[in-house]
Amino acid sequence: MRIILFGAPGVGKGTQAKILSSKLNIPHISTGDILRSAIEKKTHLGIEAKKLMDKGELVPDEIMVGIIRDTLKEERSKNGFILDGFPRTVAQAKELDRLLTELNMNPKKIVAVTTDEKEIIKRLTNRKACKNCNYILPLDEIKDNSCPNCGAKDSLYQRSDDKEEVIKKRLEIFNSTTKPVLDYYNENDKVIYVEGTGKIEEISERILSKLT
Numbered sequence: 001m002r003i004i005l006f007g008a009p010g011v012g013k014g015t016q017a018k019i020l021s022s023k024l025n026i027p028h029i030s031t032g033d034i035l036r037s038a039i040e041k042k043t044h045l046g047i048e049a050k051k052l053m054d055k056g057e058l059v060p061d062e063i064m065v066g067i068i069r070d071t072l073k074e075e076r077s078k079n080g081f082i083l084d085g086f087p088r089t090v091a092q093a094k095e096l097d098r099l100l101t102e103l104n105m106n107p108k109k110i111v112a113v114t115t116d117e118k119e120i121i122k123r124l125t126n127r128k129a130c131k132n133c134n135y136i137l138p139l140d141e142i143k144d145n146s147c148p149n150c151g152a153k154d155s156l157y158q159r160s161d162d163k164e165e166v167i168k169k170r171l172e173i174f175n176s177t178t179k180p181v182l183d184y185y186n187e188n189d190k191v192i193y194v195e196g197t198g199k200i201e202e203i204s205e206r207i208l209s210k211l212t
């Protein structure tokens with residue numbers, strides 16, 4: 001099964017991708033991770049990408065598509081994959097379609113984990129992180145501001161990412177950039193929308209039941 005996964009900030013898309021990957025026995029291809037790995041392995045495209053990133057420039061679509069092509073051609077992607085983090089624009093979606101056709105990797109399933117903005121804002125603003133180990137926990141589980149994971153004292157703080165206005169801005173950017181991509185997919189493939197509220201396991205069950 002080939003899946004392209006979309007999800008708003010805060011819905012736990014990465015976690016869902018990992019669960020799906022182990023339940024369906026297909027690799028989780030996170031474009032952020034494969035870019036980092038191409039840079040570490042110093043592949044031709046990795047070197048090109050690093051040069052641009054060092055100059056503070058964005059990695060252009062051709063390079064990202066090249067890196068995705070390399071990954072999809074690997075043996076592990078033969079029986080399917082979960083692509084996470086790409087495409088982010090309609091132009092990238094078109095590039096990806098061309099690539100999948102070239103590699104004879106159709107059809108695919110488009111999954112979008114949706115959310116209630118109020119719930120996301122509530123969840124993300126009601127948590128703190130540990131300065132020492134980056135562990136994240138909800139406010140109602142905090143006893144004396146010490147970290148239950150590493151034991152550091154007075155180490156919990158609200159990340160600047162978790163401030164309400166920052167979350168609102170991220171949701172706004174996500175909605176305005178992702179909506180056209182989903183509209184594009186809706187023209188040919190049917191986008192599978194899954195409600196992303198509730199417990200992690202409930203959300204994965206919901207996704208799996210819609211996929212099979």
Ligand SMILES: [Zn+2]
Nearest residue numbers: 130133147150
């Ligand atoms: Zn800690």
